[in-house]
Amino acid sequence: MASLAATFGRGAMTNHWKDIKNADVVLVMGANPAENHPCGFKWALEARDTRGAKLVTIDPRFTRTSAVADRHLQIRPGSDIAILGGFIRYILINDLQHDDYVKAHTNASFIVSEEYGFSDGLFVGFDEAANRYDKTAWEYERGDDGYVRRDLTLQHPRCVFQVLKQHYDRYTPDVAAGITGCSQDDFLAMAEIICSTGRADRVGTIMYAVGWTMHTVGCQIIRTAAIMQLLLGNIGRPGGGINALRGHANVQGATDHAIVAGILPGYLKVPTPSQQSLEEHFSDSTPKPLVPDAVNYWGNYAKFYVSLMKSWFGEHADSENGFAYDYLAKPDGDATWLTIWDEAYQGRLEGFIALGFNPILAGPDVPRLFEAMAKLKWKVVIDPFMLDSAEFWKAPGQDPESIQTEVLYLPSSHWIERDGSFTNSGRWAQWKEQAVDPPIGVRSDTWILSELFWRVKELYQADENPVYNDPIQHLTWNYLNPREPTLVELAKEINGHDLDSGKLLSSFGELRDDGTTSSGNWLYCGSFTESGNKMARRGTADPTNLGMHHEWAYSWPLNRRVLYNRASADADGHPWDEQRAGISWTGREWIGDVPDYGPTTPPRATGAFIMNEEGVARLFSNHLNDGPLSEHYEPVESPTENILHNNVPVNPVIHWYDGVRDTLASAENGDDFPYACTVYRVVEREHFVTSNVPYLVETMPDFFVEIPEGLAEEKGIPNGSRVRVWSKRGTVAGTAIVTKRIKPLLVNGRTVWTVGIPIHWGFVGLTQGSMANLLTPFIGDANTRCPEFKSFLVNLERA
Amino acid sequence: MDISRRTFIKASVAGAGGLSTLGFDLRPAYAAVRQLKIQNAKEYRTVCPYCAVGCGTIAYVHGSGGLNTTNTVIHIEGDPDNPINGGTLCPKGASQMQLAVSPRLQKTPKFRDAGATEWRDVSWDFAMEWFARRFKESRDATFTDRDDEGRVVNRCDGIAWLGSATVANEDAYLITKTMRAMGLGYIDHQARI
Numbered sequence: 001m002a003s004l005a006a007t008f009g010r011g012a013m014t015n016h017w018k019d020i021k022n023a024d025v026v027l028v029m030g031a032n033p034a035e036n037h038p039c040g041f042k043w044a045l046e047a048r049d050t051r052g053a054k055l056v057t058i059d060p061r062f063t064r065t066s067a068v069a070d071r072h073l074q075i076r077p078g079s080d081i082a083i084l085g086g087f088i089r090y091i092l093i094n095d096l097q098h099d100d101y102v103k104a105h106t107n108a109s110f111i112v113s114e115e116y117g118f119s120d121g122l123f124v125g126f127d128e129a130a131n132r133y134d135k136t137a138w139e140y141e142r143g144d145d146g147y148v149r150r151d152l153t154l155q156h157p158r159c160v161f162q163v164l165k166q167h168y169d170r171y172t173p174d175v176a177a178g179i180t181g182c183s184q185d186d187f188l189a190m191a192e193i194i195c196s197t198g199r200a201d202r203v204g205t206i207m208y209a210v211g212w213t214m215h216t217v218g219c220q221i222i223r224t225a226a227i228m229q230l231l232l233g234n235i236g237r238p239g240g241g242i243n244a245l246r247g248h249a250n251v252q253g254a255t256d257h258a259i260v261a262g263i264l265p266g267y268l269k270v271p272t273p274s275q276q277s278l279e280e281h282f283s284d285s286t287p288k289p290l291v292p293d294a295v296n297y298w299g300n301y302a303k304f305y306v307s308l309m310k311s312w313f314g315e316h317a318d319s320e321n322g323f324a325y326d327y328l329a330k331p332d333g334d335a336t337w338l339t340i341w342d343e344a345y346q347g348r349l350e351g352f353i354a355l356g357f358n359p360i361l362a363g364p365d366v367p368r369l370f371e372a373m374a375k376l377k378w379k380v381v382i383d384p385f386m387l388d389s390a391e392f393w394k395a396p397g398q399d400p401e402s403i404q405t406e407v408l409y410l411p412s413s414h415w416i417e418r419d420g421s422f423t424n425s426g427r428w429a430q431w432k433e434q435a436v437d438p439p440i441g442v443r444s445d446t447w448i449l450s451e452l453f454w455r456v457k458e459l460y461q462a463d464e465n466p467v468y469n470d471p472i473q474h475l476t477w478n479y480l481n482p483r484e485p486t487l488v489e490l491a492k493e494i495n496g497h498d499l500d501s502g503k504l505l506s507s508f509g510e511l512r513d514d515g516t517t518s519s520g521n522w523l524y525c526g527s528f529t530e531s532g533n534k535m536a537r538r539g540t541a542d543p544t545n546l547g548m549h550h551e552w553a554y555s556w557p558l559n560r561r562v563l564y565n566r567a568s569a570d571a572d573g574h575p576w577d578e579q580r581a582g583i584s585w586t587g588r589e590w591i592g593d594v595p596d597y598g599p600t601t602p603p604r605a606t607g608a609f610i611m612n613e614e615g616v617a618r619l620f621s622n623h624l625n626d627g628p629l630s631e632h633y634e635p636v637e638s639p640t641e642n643i644l645h646n647n648v649p650v651n652p653v654i655h656w657y658d659g660v661r662d663t664l665a666s667a668e669n670g671d672d673f674p675y676a677c678t679v680y681r682v683v684e685r686e687h688f689v690t691s692n693v694p695y696l697v698e699t700m701p702d703f704f705v706e707i708p709e710g711l712a713e714e715k716g717i718p719n720g721s722r723v724r725v726w727s728k729r730g731t732v733a734g735t736a737i738v739t740k741r742i743k744p745l746l747v748n749g750r751t752v753w754t755v756g757i758p759i760h761w762g763f764v765g766l767t768q769g770s771m772a773n774l775l776t777p778f779i780g781d782a783n784t785r786c787p788e789f790k791s792f793l794v795n796l797e798r799a
Numbered sequence: 800m801d802i803s804r805r806t807f808i809k810a811s812v813a814g815a816g817g818l819s820t821l822g823f824d825l826r827p828a829y830a831a832v833r834q835l836k837i838q839n840a841k842e843y844r845t846v847c848p849y850c851a852v853g854c855g856t857i858a859y860v861h862g863s864g865g866l867n868t869t870n871t872v873i874h875i876e877g878d879p880d881n882p883i884n885g886g887t888l889c890p891k892g893a894s895q896m897q898l899a900v901s902p903r904l905q906k907t908p909k910f911r912d913a914g915a916t917e918w919r920d921v922s923w924d925f926a927m928e929w930f931a932r933r934f935k936e937s938r939d940a941t942f943t944d945r946d947d948e949g950r951v952v953n954r955c956d957g958i959a960w961l962g963s964a965t966v967a968n969e970d971a972y973l974i975t976k977t978m979r980a981m982g983l984g985y986i987d988h989q990a991r992i
Contacts (some may be wrong), residue, residue, distance in 0.1 A: 331984025356963025420967025424853025455931030
């Protein structure tokens with residue numbers, strides 16, 4: 001998501017599920033929606049069946065999605081940038097880009113700083129000691145007026161378009177094929193399909209999921225795809241986009257509402273220790289427009305932030321105290337998943353609370369997580385079902401008596417026993433009704449959280465010499481039943497109020513930075529207005545016939561169904577394709593989807609990408625840590641060298657936690673892990689909770705290992721026999737499924753085998769099985785620190 | 800002749816003629832046409848709890864809603880009106896009844912003492928009192944109001960909150976609001992992984 005925001009300005013799926021039916025080409029890569037999102041995937045099949053769309057897959061395995069695709073290309077795990085970079089080059093050398101779109105809606109014409117460069121695997125500005133890039137040379141060149149210099153002919157040697165062309169010129173079919181292991185012919189056949197949409201009358205979409213994010217180059221894989229989609233003119237258009245398929249019912253919503261390190265609701269930023277005043281926080285967080293016609297919507301940052309603080313701290317947040325600026329914690333550096341585990345592992349974390357989450361199975365490097373968990377003083381697990389994470393102390397191989405961690409398990413109600421909204425991948429917030437009450441003895445998450453809050457607050461009130469707790473004492477809690485607020489009350493608080501009139505606001509356009517409005521999440525301002533709960537709407541009308549359904553539920557922002565929809569039309573506001581118009585300019589106003597600005601704003605007045613200070617989308621972006629353009633780096637455990645620059649084989653700016661290098665396979669240490677391995681899900685299961693569902697356990701009872709035919713033969717492993725697989729970190733054992741779905745690949749002149757492992761088992765379900773994450777490495781992406789679950793090395797033998 | 804199951808039963812019962820040779824009267828059997836089990840159920844529109852497609856579902860609930868009655872979910876199926884799934888569900892969604900109503904759903908808080916080999920059941924009052932005390936103790940022990948450089952940071956580095964991508968937006972918001980107010984920085988959920 002960090003990657004999409006770095007390119008387009010917002011970190012979310014650009015289009016929505018039903019919109020996929022409008023595509024001419026559907027690329028599924030880093031995802032397997034036929035198994036993992038079946039009812040959303042049917043819109044890809046609809047596109048194929050009704051429009052004759054081409055459906056293609058690129059994956060280390062021949063998946064169930066591949067089984068219904070027009071074409072499949074197998075690549076080695078972790079080689080995605082090589083193939084996507086190859087497509088970019090294919091577009092540029094064959095002049096297949098959508099020229100008018102690229103000129104109107106991307107930063108192709110922007111001139112890049114004279115200092116910028118890339119050589120031998122490193123972008124300019126690499127600071128080896130600090131393990132990071134100094135990004136000042138990744139800026140644009142400014143003109144005398146202070147704005148970025150542009151060359152609309154795209155001929156300037158330092159304009160983004162030319163820089164891009166030069167950078168990806170190395171990704172020849174030969175290189176792409178060599179790194180990924182596919183043949184050049186197959187690469188070219190796939191390129192021809194995927195790169196066929198750079199025209200006004202054709203649109204292509206991409207469906208991806210954690211097969212892209214779970215790499216040390218996860219963000220840059222997505223960046224590569226985003227660049228490709230921009231060149232083809234596929235962003236902002238119905239039937240286009242780059243669509244992140246989320247795994248859990250409310251991943252999008254929980255992210256929007258910021259149960260996430262580093263952000264506050266609505267993607268506002270958590271203040272840092274160096275920002276000692278509200279003014280400093282605003283100055284760092286509010287971008288300045290880089291061109292005169294950029295809307296630069298983040299220029300409104302202060303309005304969103306102040307309204308949030310008014311929601312949280314009410315009268316205690318005012319202009320005198322920087323809207324309670326000291327109330328918010330200023331964390332020091334990274335605070336994400338791996339860092340949290342590392343803090344526990346280093347013995348610095350005392351308490352760990354997991355709600356609706358089974359962290360021990362989620363990994364990576366489960367043996368390390370077991371050690372970390374045993375160092376905690378206390379742990380609380382809140383879930384409707386008993387979880388492996390709550391019973392880690394009595395897992396097989398653990399010695400409970402030596403584990404001093406106190407553990408509390410709280411049974412909570414689940415989705416059907418509570419109302420509230422889920423926001424799906426496509427940003428539709430759908431309200432659900434409460435069907436039944438929780439059983440006696442079971443409490444809602446809201447009750448548990450409120451009870452914790454009140455009891456802690458009361459303990460501080462009774463404490464004669466309390467640690468700083470003003471934010472706790474002053475947190476607003478204006479709910480009819482303070483021990484269990486209703487979700488309607490919370491939905492209204494999220495939407496926000498005009499504090500003078502007490503009325504619900506109808507749009508975030510009404511938010512102010514003077515403390516006279518409140519909004520718990522500006523992105524959802526407009527979702528619950530004086531006219532009612534828009535998330536509960538059930539209108540099925542679809543006048544556009546494009547599946548937008550504006551009267552069904554609520555889609556942030558402001559019920560917009562396709563993000564960046566201004567780019568669905570040309571510079572004058574005429575849709576690229578009349579049959580699939582996102583929005584169109586009638587001469588007086590915009591019609592179609594909900595536009596990004598006032599309905600009468602003329603087409604040439606502003607750029608299409610309002611969240612970007614460039615006003616356009618970023619082919620070249622200085623918003624990520626590991627490069628303004630993408631580059632192929634090998635996984636930290638790789639079966640081959642980096643043929644582009646073997647002196648910089650892996651992403652140079654990933655964070656190495658203490659001791660982690662020793663847990664990685666290394667040929668220098670004589671380690672023998674010759675096989676690439678990847679992990680995945682199956683349709684019958686969803687992560688771990690389905691291990692409680694008898695029908696699903698019956699249909700997919702046991703852990704297994706998917707082994708290619710030739711490798712199984714070589715190792716003497718018959719189908720159905722028991723096999724043992726181990727990495728430098730742990731060992732799993734299960735039934736061998738000998739398969740034709742994974743072929744041997746010729747990677748850089750050497751045969752590479754890939755093994756596949758499903759993730760669904762643990763030690764507490766109806767059936768037990770090996771945890772896939774016993775094998776995976778404790779290392780993450782250079783931006784998000786999302787772990788590299790999808791590509792590592794193993795060895796195996798018949799057990 | 801097109802004989803439906805119902806007319807077939809009628810015909811065969813009529814053929815048997817009142818008090819049959821079996822020794823009992825079969826007539827009531829054709830009077831009781833089988834009803835759909837959801838016929839008297841109340842319908843609730845909800846959303847599948849699994850992946851993020853957001854398939855609409857209908858939960859059918861039996862019970863009067865009266866004070867001394869317990870309402871029960873008896874069936875869950877796809878919501879045909881929902882534009883995303885149009886009533887369809889995948890194997891997981893189609894079997895969500897077994898997730899909604901399951902003997903494996905827990906009903907009692909459980910506590911595991913340091914070094915203990917088993918759980919013990921505890922009351923909610925005990926559980927929440929223990930939770931709040933531990934929370935405050937760790938917050939007090941690990942709270943930093945000013946860092947080494949003298950900067951105001953007001954943060955608690957000793958407690959982490961994880962989850963969840965499975966709760967409603969409104970609960971997600973309340974989690975963030977409460978935990979940020981407590982001073983936590985270590986807050987993350989499934990989106991990271």
